Amino acid sequence: MHSISWLSLSWCLIPVLLISAIYYYWNGKPSEVLLSSARMALQLVAVGYVLVVLFAEPSPWITGLVLSVMICAASWIAIRPVRQHPGFLRPAFTALLLAVGFHLAIALKLVLGVETWYEPSVMIPLAGMFFSNSMNAISLAAERYRSELVEGKQEKAARLAAFHAAMIPQVNSLLAVGLVALPGMMTGQILSGVSPLIAVRYQIMIMTMALGVSGMGAALMLWQLGRIEIHTRIANSAKNQR
Template identity: 85%
Template sequence: MHSISWLSLSWCLIPVLLISTVYFYWNGKPTEVLLSAARMALQLVAVGYVLVMLFEQPSPWITGLVLTVMISAASWIAIRPVRHQPGFLRPAFIALLVAVGFHLVIALKLVLGVETWYEPSVMIPLAGMFYANSMNAISLAAERYYSGLKEGKDENAARMAAFHAAMIPQVNSLLAVGLVALPGMMTGQILSGVSPLIAVRYQIMIMTMALGASGLGAALMLWQLGRNKISVSIKQAVGR
């Protein structure tokens, strides 16, 4: 596998500066892209050092702590479009906990047959991918549900429209894989020398588990919002 030096990595500034320039000339906020990219780099470097430590000394407590940080951050990011509206954070946390936890059990125990659940080299990458996909689905579901209610839709119509919107990226990924692009995990394994046929099996597992976690997470989020009568407070806020 090709090694990337820190000096060579500096060329990755080009796409960041390119998009920042577009923001600047179109009267946007280039600082948003620059700060996000800087934060991404710092977070990944920090995580890299943490993972090195975890891989050397696996611990169920440390792995559990990492997972807690991940789900807390994912819950907070998921409700970003509706953060001004109270009542979304707890449903997002519960939806992520149940949806991702359920699919991690399937992936780790039934598909991979992992004996030690807290093995960080397996648990953390899988949890990260599942959380990221579910987080995006929940975020889209929450935003579409909120917007639908504001537009005057009834709760059932708003919920169905929100669920459809949340699943669009997942369904598009299933349709495009292999034809439009090779997904990240499969590409990484091939670059590291793994047989493409083995990489394919891993990718099928990832994509089906991500689909299930995202769909279940979005459904649980919307079910909780309806059960908690969030729709009533939203309609009262807009005067409907």
């Protein structure tokens, strides 16, 4: 496997500066890209050092703590498009907890057959991928759901439109994998010397779990938002009749 030095890694600034320049010339906010990229690099370096320690001394408590931080961060990021409106954080947290927990159980016990659930070298990478996919689906679903309601759509129609929008990236990924691009996990395994046929099996697991965790997360989020919307309308109707 090829090793990347820190000096060689500095060439990765080129795409960051390129996109920042586009933002600047189109009167956008290049600071958004620059700050996000800097935060990404710092977060990954910090996580790298944390994982070195975790892998050396696995602990259910530390793994549990890491998962807790991940779900809290994912919940907060997921509601970013609708953060100015109340009532989205708890549904996002619940949807992530149930969707990711369910699919982690399938992947760890049924597919991989791991004996120790808190093994950080397995649990944390999988949880990260699952949280990321579900987080994005929930974010898209919440934003689209609210937009549809604001436009005057009925709750069921808004829910369906939001679910379709949330699933577009996942369906596109399923259609494109192997034809348009090799996914990140598969590419990483091949670069590290793993047989492509073994890498394919892992990638199939990741793609199907990502589909499930995204769809389940979005559905749970929309179901909760639907109940809130219905209860709000009933309460407002009763209030107006007084």
